[in-house]
Amino acid sequence: MAVGKKDISCPPYVKGREIKAEDIKEGKVTYWEHHPDIRYSFTAGQAISRFLKGLKEGKLLATKCDHCGRIMFPPRMFCELCFRPVDEWCEVKDTGVVETFSVSYIDPDAKPLEEPVIVAVISVDGASPKMGFMHILGEVDPDDVYIGMKVKAVWKSESEREGSVTDIKYWKPLEG
Numbered sequence: 001m002a003v004g005k006k007d008i009s010c011p012p013y014v015k016g017r018e019i020k021a022e023d024i025k026e027g028k029v030t031y032w033e034h035h036p037d038i039r040y041s042f043t044a045g046q047a048i049s050r051f052l053k054g055l056k057e058g059k060l061l062a063t064k065c066d067h068c069g070r071i072m073f074p075p076r077m078f079c080e081l082c083f084r085p086v087d088e089w090c091e092v093k094d095t096g097v098v099e100t101f102s103v104s105y106i107d108p109d110a111k112p113l114e115e116p117v118i119v120a121v122i123s124v125d126g127a128s129p130k131m132g133f134m135h136i137l138g139e140v141d142p143d144d145v146y147i148g149m150k151v152k153a154v155w156k157s158e159s160e161r162e163g164s165v166t167d168i169k170y171w172k173p174l175e176g
């Protein structure tokens with residue numbers, strides 16, 4: 001039986017072209033426009049949720065590991081050195097020492113600021129060494145800040161506090 005020759009030719013080649021804005025305006029292009037109202041919520045986790053609740057009450061809460069004796073601030077539920085859950089909650093002071101700092105002349109969108117912001121990592125009194133807490137400094141000239149400077153938290157009033165790290169307005173130099 002003879003085998004017939006199959007037609008293997010391709011469909012006619014269609015040349016594409018760039019879509020122009022007018023094509024969309026004039027409805028020549030099929031498109032879908034949708035503006036979903038999407039809202040996100042997420043949990044801060046056990047440790048930070050309780051920490052934020054403490055801030056609303058004007059307290060700085062930490063956790064302690066009885067195995068290594070460290071007081072962890074900000075708190076966590078697990079000691080990463082001993083590889084075990086922490087044992088108890090405790091309160092640390094709202095005073096501390098500037099561990100390191102940076103003077104920022106731009107905002108998070110890289111726009112110039114009229115007044116620079118001093119961002120600092122603070123070792124809070126009562127927490128174990130090198131437990132840095134990042135916040136901002138106030139009531140001080142950037143030229144006067146130094147590593148080792150003693151600072152104290154300046155809290156919002158009780159009615160203004162909402163369970164956020166901004167419940168502390170800033171940390172100011174502690175005189176004396």
Ligand SMILES: [Zn+2]
Nearest residue numbers: 065068079082
């Ligand atoms: Zn530990």
